[in-house]
Amino acid sequence: MSLKKMILALSAASVLAMPAIEAANAEDSIYVPLFTYRTGAFAGSGSPIADGMHDYLTMLNERDGGIGGVKLVIEECETGYDTKKGLECYEAMKPKKPVLVNPWSTGITLPLIPKAAVDKIPVLSMAYGLSASAKGDVFPWIFNPPATYWDGFTQILNYIADQEGGGVDKLKGKRIGYIYLDASFGREPLPLIDQLSKELGFEAKLYPVAAADMQNQSSQWLSVRRDRPDYMILFGWGALNSTAVKEAVKTNFPMEKFISVWWPGEDDVRGAGDGAKGFKTLNWHAAGTDFPLIQDIQKYVVDAGKSQVSDKSKVGQVLYNRGVYNSMLIAEAIRTAQEVTGNKVVTGEDVRRGLENLNIDEARLKEIGLEGFTQPLKLSCNDHNGHQSNFVQSWNGTAFEKVTDYIAPMSDKVIPLLDEDAKSYAEKNAPWPERTEACDAS
Amino acid sequence: MFYRETGQFKQNYAADSAVFPILQDRYGLAIIMVIAFVAIPMFGSEFLLASVMIPFLILSLGAIGLNILVGYTGLLSLGTAGFMGVGAYAAYKLSTMFPQVNILVWILCSGFFAAGIGVIFGLPSLRIKGFYLAVATLAAQFFLQWCFVRVAWLYNYNPSGAIEVPGRTLFGIAITGPMATPVNRYYVVLGVVVVMTLIASNIVHGRIGRTWMAVRDMDIAAQLMGIRLLPAKLLAFAVSSFYCGVAGALMVFLWLGAAEPSAFDIKLSFLLLFMVIIGGLGSLIGSFMGAALIHILPIFIRALPESLGLPVAAATVEHLTYLIVGALIIFFLIVEPHGLARLWQITKQKLRVWPFPY
Numbered sequence: 001m002s003l004k005k006m007i008l009a010l011s012a013a014s015v016l017a018m019p020a021i022e023a024a025n026a027e028d029s030i031y032v033p034l035f036t037y038r039t040g041a042f043a044g045s046g047s048p049i050a051d052g053m054h055d056y057l058t059m060l061n062e063r064d065g066g067i068g069g070v071k072l073v074i075e076e077c078e079t080g081y082d083t084k085k086g087l088e089c090y091e092a093m094k095p096k097k098p099v100l101v102n103p104w105s106t107g108i109t110l111p112l113i114p115k116a117a118v119d120k121i122p123v124l125s126m127a128y129g130l131s132a133s134a135k136g137d138v139f140p141w142i143f144n145p146p147a148t149y150w151d152g153f154t155q156i157l158n159y160i161a162d163q164e165g166g167g168v169d170k171l172k173g174k175r176i177g178y179i180y181l182d183a184s185f186g187r188e189p190l191p192l193i194d195q196l197s198k199e200l201g202f203e204a205k206l207y208p209v210a211a212a213d214m215q216n217q218s219s220q221w222l223s224v225r226r227d228r229p230d231y232m233i234l235f236g237w238g239a240l241n242s243t244a245v246k247e248a249v250k251t252n253f254p255m256e257k258f259i260s261v262w263w264p265g266e267d268d269v270r271g272a273g274d275g276a277k278g279f280k281t282l283n284w285h286a287a288g289t290d291f292p293l294i295q296d297i298q299k300y301v302v303d304a305g306k307s308q309v310s311d312k313s314k315v316g317q318v319l320y321n322r323g324v325y326n327s328m329l330i331a332e333a334i335r336t337a338q339e340v341t342g343n344k345v346v347t348g349e350d351v352r353r354g355l356e357n358l359n360i361d362e363a364r365l366k367e368i369g370l371e372g373f374t375q376p377l378k379l380s381c382n383d384h385n386g387h388q389s390n391f392v393q394s395w396n397g398t399a400f401e402k403v404t405d406y407i408a409p410m411s412d413k414v415i416p417l418l419d420e421d422a423k424s425y426a427e428k429n430a431p432w433p434e435r436t437e438a439c440d441a442s
Numbered sequence: 443m444f445y446r447e448t449g450q451f452k453q454n455y456a457a458d459s460a461v462f463p464i465l466q467d468r469y470g471l472a473i474i475m476v477i478a479f480v481a482i483p484m485f486g487s488e489f490l491l492a493s494v495m496i497p498f499l500i501l502s503l504g505a506i507g508l509n510i511l512v513g514y515t516g517l518l519s520l521g522t523a524g525f526m527g528v529g530a531y532a533a534y535k536l537s538t539m540f541p542q543v544n545i546l547v548w549i550l551c552s553g554f555f556a557a558g559i560g561v562i563f564g565l566p567s568l569r570i571k572g573f574y575l576a577v578a579t580l581a582a583q584f585f586l587q588w589c590f591v592r593v594a595w596l597y598n599y600n601p602s603g604a605i606e607v608p609g610r611t612l613f614g615i616a617i618t619g620p621m622a623t624p625v626n627r628y629y630v631v632l633g634v635v636v637v638m639t640l641i642a643s644n645i646v647h648g649r650i651g652r653t654w655m656a657v658r659d660m661d662i663a664a665q666l667m668g669i670r671l672l673p674a675k676l677l678a679f680a681v682s683s684f685y686c687g688v689a690g691a692l693m694v695f696l697w698l699g700a701a702e703p704s705a706f707d708i709k710l711s712f713l714l715l716f717m718v719i720i721g722g723l724g725s726l727i728g729s730f731m732g733a734a735l736i737h738i739l740p741i742f743i744r745a746l747p748e749s750l751g752l753p754v755a756a757a758t759v760e761h762l763t764y765l766i767v768g769a770l771i772i773f774f775l776i777v778e779p780h781g782l783a784r785l786w787q788i789t790k791q792k793l794r795v796w797p798f799p800y
Contacts, residue, residue: 036756036757038756038757038760039757039760039761075756076755076756076757077756078756078757078759078760080760083698083701083702083704083705084497084698084705087493087697087698087699088493088741091488091489091492091493092489092493092745094488094489095487095488095489106602107604107702107704110602110604110606110700110702111606111698111699111700111701113606113700114606114609114619114620114699114700115620115699117620118620118621130602131601132601182591183603183702183703183704184602184603184604184702187601187602187603188601188602190601191601208591210591211704211707212707212708308755308757421601425606428538428598428600428606428608429606429608429609429619430541430608431609
């Protein structure tokens with residue numbers, strides 16, 4: 001009986017406590033959903049990114065009253081890095097007319113790629129997702145700036161060649177290990193590795209790690225110890241990164257020869273202790289808070305208690321700033337869309353044009369308050385990626401520091417592969433719609 | 443008072459042994475069918491169709507498949523997701539090899555591939571039982587998932603390692619791919635699930651079903667009565683895997699639209715097993731109830747704070763959902779260990795004598 005009463009009382013209380021808040025008037029606002037994951041196995045990587053994305057857009061609302069005077073409606077949807085939940089989020093927010101989506105998971109991006117053109121919602125998969133979607137003529141609705149995984153992989157190869165004292169011919173005879181998350185994301189570079197190892201004459205050793213045993217890589221590292229590769233390349237996410245670094249330290253792998261794609265953050269490395277010094281990752285933007293914009297975020301959002309960051313020191317970390325970069329692209333795309341179309345309240349179609357006309361040059365970066373934060377980025381109708389150069393940063397025990405200049409990808413190798421892959425995607429998914437969206441001459 | 447079979451006389455054996463002997467039940471079923479076929483597509487939003495109903499129906503079909511094995515035949519299986527994956531990959535391969543053939547034909551055909559694989563992994567079931575069989579089927583799960591990752595032929599050598607669904611039509615209407623509207627997909631899924639549930643109902647109420655139940659209750663006794671154990675158990679594996687395979691193919695083609703191998707991981711196997719246990723072992727309606735509790739309830743809870751206007755962060759809602767659903771599962775298992783189907787049966791029994799219980 002008492003249980004019944006309790007349930008009754010609870011439900012009555014929840015109904016009474018219902019505040020009379022109604023959804024903001026959708027007519028004069030721009031709806032920006034954020035697919036985030038603060039729960040699940042990948043929360044360690046997902047939370048700082050979610051905070052960065054959320055805080056930048058909130059700051060724009062607080063400081064400028066939105067973009068071009070139109071307020072942004074920011075809503076987070078928890079995906080848990082799970083494709084099914086991600087699709088549920090997508091269906092849930094579709095009626096609210098989002099101007100773009102950021103799936104933050106290659107697995108969620110893939111089913112959205114064919115839907116984007118039908119639903120008229122552009123997909124911004126920042127440096128993840130399908131590499132071939134860099135081809136704007138085949139994928140008019142998908143954008144993956146500033147670099148594809150294939151670019152990243154060749155940048156690491158270029159860096160290794162540089163360390164060996166010269167051009168790519170120095171890679172000949174080298175043994176390069178590749179440890180990766182055995183999902184779409186980590187498998188993406190495999191065809192490239194296959195081709196490049198033949199062309200450049202290096203020996204590739206593959207160490208796949210299934211998502212289920214991310215935290216148990218002892219067998220992979222045992223193989224590493226046996227194979228003794230000259231360099232190790234890491235494509236991991238979530239707990240995979242931290243475990244890989246820890247295992248590398250344990251197996252005494254020379255850290256300066258362990259290079260990762262752009263996903264590990266400070267928290268992934270710190271746990272491994274001093275042994276992790278010298279661990280390297282690619283990156284395309286600075287860490288830290290020495291930028292007027294990040295300081296504005298601290299002032300308007302974090303100090304005002306409108307952020308979800310667990311600790312104020314997290315602001316400015318690599319992955320937090322990655323989230324800021326992502327939101328900068330969103331905001332700039334909306335701003336460009338407003339300029340191109342003349343509409344204040346933009347739609348998905350407008351933002352698609354905004355993304356294609358995106359041109360963030362040095363002057364604009366300074367205006368935003370991110371001077372020296374990253375390289376300029378320019379997209380076009382055919383190039384939805386930019387294939388930007390990245391630099392290598394090294395862990396010094398407390399923070400990542402930039403150790404090289406910007407390294408260009410091997411575009412002569414990557415671009416033909418992208419073309420081929422885009423073509424084969426369109427063939428396999430026939431009838432793949434021809435691009436009908438007009439191109440703004442810019 | 444209203445729910446009473448007084449005056450409903452059975453004139454022949456067929457009427458007496460009908461699946462729904464009570465008139466009110468038949469009316470109830472008809473009403474549910476009208477709601478499912480008319481009301482939901484007419485009044486339901488795209489979200490309701492695409493994210494609630496389609497997954498619910500597909501998971502129900504998978505749960506029916508598993509229920510045939512676990513609930514009716516008493517063979518514990520943890521390989522359900524693997525068998526679903528076989529169906530999905532078979533449908534993908536068939537539809538990309540022979541695009542001219544209607545996709546619905548391939549989705550149903552993929553069930554036979556799953557059935558074949560199911561029979562192979564069901565072979566040990568003659569010798570091992572209970573937990574040991576669970577471990578053997580767990581091996582099937584891991585082996586099949588390993589195949590989905592490693593055998594590049596299965597996913598047509600896509601660099602992403604995922605299978606993507608091409609657009610296909612039925613009578614000129616798009617039912618898979620991006621052009622398929624949720625309503626169209628819903629009707630296809632509903633049609634397949636209703637027909638297959640009807641078939642399952644006929645199987646489990648007939649001679650084959652009785653054979654399975656005899657094996658479940660005591661296999662030595664069943665053997666003494668003349669039931670050949672190996673064919674009976676393998677048939678259960680085949681039929682169960684057929685249902686799972688079709689559910690897997692539907693899942694990729696009409697629900698997700700693209701799938702990585704991780705879509706068929708052990709979590710899905712457990713989820714289906716929970717649906718079967720919570721819904722009720724050896725009950726078709728229980729499969730639907732279990733799927734509803736595990737799939738629809740979290741969506742409902744997640745939508746609750748927003749509809750009430752409470753400002754709760756998305757991650758907090760997620761944590762709360764886990765808490766509440768977990769607590770509810772324990773609650774239901776304590777209140778009625780035989781599942782929701784049994785709860786429903788008790789309710790029906792009480793309704794019959796209401797308002798004068800004795």
